[in-house]
Amino acid sequence: MTARRPGRDRLRELLDAVLVEHEGAAVVGTLAAGAHSSSFHFTRQVSRAAGEAPAALRRRVLLERAAWELQRGRTVTDAAFAAGYDSVEGFSRSFSRAFGCPPSAMSRAHERGHWLPAPNGIHFHSPTVLYVDVGREVSAGDVVALMVRHDLEDTDALLAAAEEVDDDEFRRERMPDHRVLEWSGDETSLADVLHHLALDKLPWLACIEGDDEPDLSAATDVPSLRRRHSEIAARWLALTRDVERRGAWGDRVIDALCDPPESFLLSQIVAHTLTFAAHRRQLARWMLAQAGVDIKGLDPDPIMWHRRASGGLS
The missing domain is CATH 1.20.120.450 (dinb family like domain)
Known part of the structure; x- marks a missing residue:
C-alpha cells in the first residue's frame, strides 16, 4: 500500500482517473505512462463491461455514494452537488429513476442498501473505496x-x-x-x-x-x-x-x-x-x-x- 493524502474527494479522483472524457464522449483508455498498473487493469475491465458505458458507470457509482450519504444524514442539497449535479431538481429526478424513491426517503431506508444493478459488478463501497463483485465462485480451498x-x-x-x-x-x-x-x-x-x-x-x-x-x-x-x-x-x-x-x-x-x-x-x-x-x-x-x-x-x-x-x- 502506498502513500496517502488526506482532504480530497478521492472517489471522484478515482473515477476521473479511470473514466477519461474525450471530445464530449466517454471512452475508456489507458492512463498516462506513469500511471500505476492496477489502474490500467481496472480500466481494461471497465472497457469490457457489457451494457454500461463508462459515463453511465460514473453516474451510477456517484448516485450509489449519494444514497449511502443520505442514509447517514447528509442533506439532499449537499449530496446532489457532491454527485456533480447542477441542481437539486435534476439530481432528484435521476435519483428517483434509479432507486424508485426520492432522495428524501433514503434517510429512512438503511435496510435497502445503496447499490444499484450493475452489469460489471463495480459498486461504491465506502468514501474511499470501490468494490468489484466478481459474481462467480472462486474457491481457494x-x-x-x-x-x-x-x-x-x-x-x-x-x-x-x-x-x-x-x-x-x-x-x-x-x-x-x-x-x-x-x-x-x-x-x-x-x-x-x-x-x-x-x-x-x-x-x-x-x-x-x-x-x-x-x-x-x-x-x-x-x-x-x-x-x-x-x-x-x-x-x-x-x-x-x-x-x-x-x-x-x-x-x-x-x-x-x-x-x-x-x-x-x-x-x-x-x-x-x-x-x-x-x-x-x-x-x-x-x-x-x-x-x-x-x-x-x-x-x-x-x-x-x-x-x-x-x-x-x-
Whole structure:
C-alpha cells in the first residue's frame, strides 16, 4: 500500500482517473505512462463491461455514494452537488429513476442498501473505496484457512515469548538498515519486526472495510501489541472466512486512499499478508534467540502446528 493524502474527494479522483472524457464522449483508455498498473487493469475491465458505458458507470457509482450519504444524514442539497449535479431538481429526478424513491426517503431506508444493478459488478463501497463483485465462485480451498490460522496463532506465540525479553533487548538494533518492504520502514530490531507482525493486517482491514487509515503508533510494548493483535486476529479470521464462504477471492477493492489509486484482489491481499508475515515470523525467531529466549518450543512448521491443533489426528 502506498502513500496517502488526506482532504480530497478521492472517489471522484478515482473515477476521473479511470473514466477519461474525450471530445464530449466517454471512452475508456489507458492512463498516462506513469500511471500505476492496477489502474490500467481496472480500466481494461471497465472497457469490457457489457451494457454500461463508462459515463453511465460514473453516474451510477456517484448516485450509489449519494444514497449511502443520505442514509447517514447528509442533506439532499449537499449530496446532489457532491454527485456533480447542477441542481437539486435534476439530481432528484435521476435519483428517483434509479432507486424508485426520492432522495428524501433514503434517510429512512438503511435496510435497502445503496447499490444499484450493475452489469460489471463495480459498486461504491465506502468514501474511499470501490468494490468489484466478481459474481462467480472462486474457491481457494481449506489450505488458505489453515495458513491464516497458523499465521495468527504463531504470531501470538512469538509475542508471548517476547514477554520474557527486557526492554533493552527488545529494542536493540540487530540488523542495521534492514527493510522487509521498501515502503514499510526499517525493521532492525525485535520491536520493529513484532510491531509489523502484530499490526500490519490492520491497514488491509481498513482498505477492505472502507475505513480511514488506522493509527499504528499507539502500541509500543509487547503486552499492548499482543492485546491489539488479538483484536485484529478475530477480525481477520472473520474476514477470510466470509470471503471463502462467498467464493469471493476474485473480488477486488480499488483503494483511492493510495496515491496513485491501487486495486487489489482479495486473494492478492491475503497472499501478500501471509508471505511477509511468514518471513517476519522467522526473523522474530532469530531475534528472540539472539535475545536469549529458548525457541525450541516455537516450531514454525504448519504441519506440526496443525497436528497439535487437531489433537494429532491429521
